[in-house]
Amino acid sequence: MADTITITDNRTGKQYELKVTDGTIRALDLRQIKTSDDDFGLMSYDPAFMNTASCRSAITLIDGDKGILRYRGYPIEQLAESSNFLEVAWLLLRGELPTAAQYADWTHQITHHTYVHEYLKRAMDGFQHDAHAMGKLTAFLATLSTFYPKSKAVRDPKVREEHIVKIIAKMPTIAAWCFRHSVGRPYVYPDNSLSYCGNFINMLFNIGQPRFDPDPILERALDVLFILHADHEQNCSANAARAVGSAETDPYCSLAAASAALYGPLHGGANEAVLRMLGQIGDIKNVPAFIDSCKGGSGRLMGFGHRVYKNYDPRAKIIKELAHKVFAVTGKNPALEIALELEKIALNDDYFVKRKLYPNVDFYSGLIYQAMGFPVEMFPVLFAIPRAAGWLAQWQEMLADNDQKIARPRQIYTGSDIRDFVAIDKRGA
Ligand code: ACO
Numbered sequence: 388m389a390d391t392i393t394i395t396d397n398r399t400g401k402q403y404e405l406k407v408t409d410g411t412i413r414a415l416d417l418r419q420i421k422t423s424d425d426d427f428g429l430m431s432y433d434p435a436f437m438n439t440a441s442c443r444s445a446i447t448l449i450d451g452d453k454g455i456l457r458y459r460g461y462p463i464e465q466l467a468e469s470s471n472f473l474e475v476a477w478l479l480l481r482g483e484l485p486t487a488a489q490y491a492d493w494t495h496q497i498t499h500h501t502y503v504h505e506y507l508k509r510a511m512d513g514f515q516h517d518a519h520a521m522g523k524l525t526a527f528l529a530t531l532s533t534f535y536p537k538s539k540a541v542r543d544p545k546v547r548e549e550h551i552v553k554i555i556a557k558m559p560t561i562a563a564w565c566f567r568h569s570v571g572r573p574y575v576y577p578d579n580s581l582s583y584c585g586n587f588i589n590m591l592f593n594i595g596q597p598r599f600d601p602d603p604i605l606e607r608a609l610d611v612l613f614i615l616h617a618d619h620e621q622n623c624s625a626n627a628a629r630a631v632g633s634a635e636t637d638p639y640c641s642l643a644a645a646s647a648a649l650y651g652p653l654h655g656g657a658n659e660a661v662l663r664m665l666g667q668i669g670d671i672k673n674v675p676a677f678i679d680s681c682k683g684g685s686g687r688l689m690g691f692g693h694r695v696y697k698n699y700d701p702r703a704k705i706i707k708e709l710a711h712k713v714f715a716v717t718g719k720n721p722a723l724e725i726a727l728e729l730e731k732i733a734l735n736d737d738y739f740v741k742r743k744l745y746p747n748v749d750f751y752s753g754l755i756y757q758a759m760g761f762p763v764e765m766f767p768v769l770f771a772i773p774r775a776a777g778w779l780a781q782w783q784e785m786l787a788d789n790d791q792k793i794a795r796p797r798q799i800y801t802g803s804d805i806r807d808f809v810a811i812d813k814r815g816a
Contacts, residue, residue, distance in 0.1 A: 454698035472613035476776035500556035501577035532639035563590030618777025624648035658749035661690040690750030697743035
């Protein structure tokens with residue numbers, strides 16, 4: 388069987404044979420389909436990239452119908468059970484699990500680049516006390532680019548590597564300081580003897596202790612959450628990192644763009660929106676009415692639905708189990724009952740069943756974060772820290788891909804045809 392497709396253009400009666408590779412045709416191959424010599428050629432129209440592969444990628448696989456997520460071939464369930472975030476970050480970036488020596492060196496490098504320039508504190512001081520943490524994080528990613536102008540040499544693999552390490556190492560420091568700034572507490576400097584997540588918890592919650600020992604269950608829970616959030620193939624923010632990075636923008640600014648994308652309530656901001664929604668519902672008895680209002684179109688059931696998953700998000704399953712372990716330490720989040728009831732009703736409701744709307748990663752993660760003492764504004768930040776590893780893996784892969792060029796979609800122009808300028812006094816009312 389030939390791996391080609393024959394297209395008959397009914398406008399001209401001409402036939403074209405296009406190659407099919409990996410279940411796709413090259414959109415550029417469509418350009419030969421023309422009605423006349425001065426015709427630009429056929430394009431495809433695909434707002435929101437509903438059916439367009441923008442790249443070839445070997446990093447993450449999602450099978451949305453089966454509810455499968457794998458990083459570099461490894462099932463997310465196995466990584467969540469047996470790995471840790473730093474190992475997963477290496478895996479995403481390098482394609483293989485590290486050897487013991489590579490892992491030790493990687494951990495050493497990350498834990499020794501956790502400090503940030505003191506001037507960053509001055510930038511922090513410029514924000515209002517109630518500035519949203521995600522706005523601050525996004526700004527600081529771009530600010531870091533001004534401290535590291537050499538990171539602009541994005542075609543140099545050594546430079547890329549240096550700044551990949553810096554970004555992964557500094558994300559928890561910046562994130563923790565965003566939190567401390569919002570609650571008016573002094574910044575805590577990194578303790579490089581702690582684990583990646585242990586140090587993060589230290590910088591968040593340590594008050595005046597020379598040595599802070601995080602609760603091992605909470606430390607591990609955060610590590611698992613970081614693993615689950617580390618990458619998700621061509622999502623809105625990874626696409627932003629790739630698109631901005633394709634202009635050869637430095638990695639800090641490329642990630643600032645990704646962070647801005649993640650901020651939105653339809654993406655990483657959803658975990659925050661879920662908690663606000665649960666607060667608004669207020670009581671389990673109000674759940675049926677709330678579900679009806681969603682079905683009536685007056686709002687969405689936040690934390691439900693996904694562009695790719697048309698089955699239970701495998702990350703949501705792991706998080707739901709994790710929640711019970713965390714609540715054993717922190718006490719149960721009272722909003723859990725409302726969330727469970729929402730899930731129960733929605734999963735049995737025709738509206739949600741027909742549209743294949745299941746809980747996504749954000750439905751339960753916020754409940755854990757809240758129980759751990761985070762304000763809702765910090766939720767998307769907690770998503771951004773591990774996702775930085777995924778963004779960097781995607782950014783790096785994009786730069787190494789010879790098929791890629793500066794991202795520049797086409798449009799279908801729907802505006803006016805040419806017309807003559809009209810002087811202001813001749814334009815009427
Ligand atoms: N609640 C109620 N109805 C919904 C929901 C929801 N959460 N999600 C989708 N629908 C409905 C839509 O109204 C639409 O119905 P229609 O066919 O009658 O018009 C249908 O399901 C399809 O929805 P789309 O918006 O076309 O789906 P899309 O793939 O574009 O959107 C998205 C996916 C943005 C995630 C959407 O499901 C949503 O808004 N969910 C809530 C926000 C959320 O939880 N986002 C986090 C996603 S995970 C992440 O980014 C980390």
